[in-house]
Amino acid sequence: MKKIGVTGGIGAGKSVVCQLFKLLGIPVYEADERAKWLTQHDPILKSAIIRLLGKDAYDVAGRYNRSFVASQVFNNPDRLAALNALVHPRVFADTDRWVRQQSAPYVLKEAALMRAAGDQNDLDAVIVVTAPLSLRVERIRERDPQRSEAEIRAIIDRQITDEARLQLADYVVDNGETRLLIPQVLDLDRQLRS
Ligand SMILES: CC(C)(COP(=O)(O)OP(=O)(O)OC[C@H]1O[C@@H](n2cnc3c(N)ncnc32)[C@H](O)[C@@H]1OP(=O)(O)O)[C@@H](O)C(=O)NCCC(=O)NCCS
Numbered sequence: 001m002k003k004i005g006v007t008g009g010i011g012a013g014k015s016v017v018c019q020l021f022k023l024l025g026i027p028v029y030e031a032d033e034r035a036k037w038l039t040q041h042d043p044i045l046k047s048a049i050i051r052l053l054g055k056d057a058y059d060v061a062g063r064y065n066r067s068f069v070a071s072q073v074f075n076n077p078d079r080l081a082a083l084n085a086l087v088h089p090r091v092f093a094d095t096d097r098w099v100r101q102q103s104a105p106y107v108l109k110e111a112a113l114m115r116a117a118g119d120q121n122d123l124d125a126v127i128v129v130t131a132p133l134s135l136r137v138e139r140i141r142e143r144d145p146q147r148s149e150a151e152i153r154a155i156i157d158r159q160i161t162d163e164a165r166l167q168l169a170d171y172v173v174d175n176g177e178t179r180l181l182i183p184q185v186l187d188l189d190r191q192l193r194s
């Protein structure tokens, strides 16, 4: 079964594009959501995160304290790299397990980071979703009102540029709101099924 990555900077529209593929019956592994689930439910990962970031990484009820972790890593590249090094191998293993359970012409793996971060899930191709930076920031202000302007900027600064991301692309979905999205997804789905 073909494994296709879907990536893009924050606010590009990865989730929206993946929702459209889901409507076409394509299974989607949501790496960022799954990573958060694993930080909560994988005891080995949990203790490693506490060793790295301290006990405040989890709240009193034992839930992953995302706003604390975000404040610790998004403005500190070394700490983010250390967190990635803990989380990513668990996500790769979890992806493999998930793929084995699917039955479809192809599956998608949605992730903010891909290949540049050493994707080990042997992707057959990568779809990059793009949108102008100003539009992405506007979307994130609306979608994530809890994030300050500085946090949004810090997240963008931690990610590769769209230009670098396009180097990874086998397919591009232009979600800059000047081209219709659904026809682009239908066209890609046709290509990926064949
Ligand atoms: C730091 C963290 C606690 C923040 O949680 P949060 O406030 O709920 O924020 P999100 O997880 O929604 O991440 C916000 C944005 O940061 C970006 N991001 C997430 N993890 C990132 C990372 N490791 N490096 C660079 N950017 C990252 C993404 O663009 C994401 O937005 P998007 O999914 O809409 O593109 C959480 O992202 C985390 O644990 N990240 C590290 C684990 C990881 O690498 N996740 C990706 C799994 S492959």
Ligand SMILES: Nc1ncnc2c1ncn2[C@@H]1O[C@H](COP(=O)(O)OP(=O)(O)O)[C@@H](O)[C@H]1O
Binding pocket: 008, 009, 010, 011, 012, 013, 014, 015, 016, 017, 139, 140, 142, 143, 175, 177, 181
């Ligand atoms: N083409 C579009 N038209 C209108 N809103 C959009 C479009 N694409 C994405 N959005 C909105 O922008 C926000 C960011 O999109 P999302 O898919 O969550 O991005 P990502 O997963 O890449 O961070 C969401 O609130 C989404 O509903």
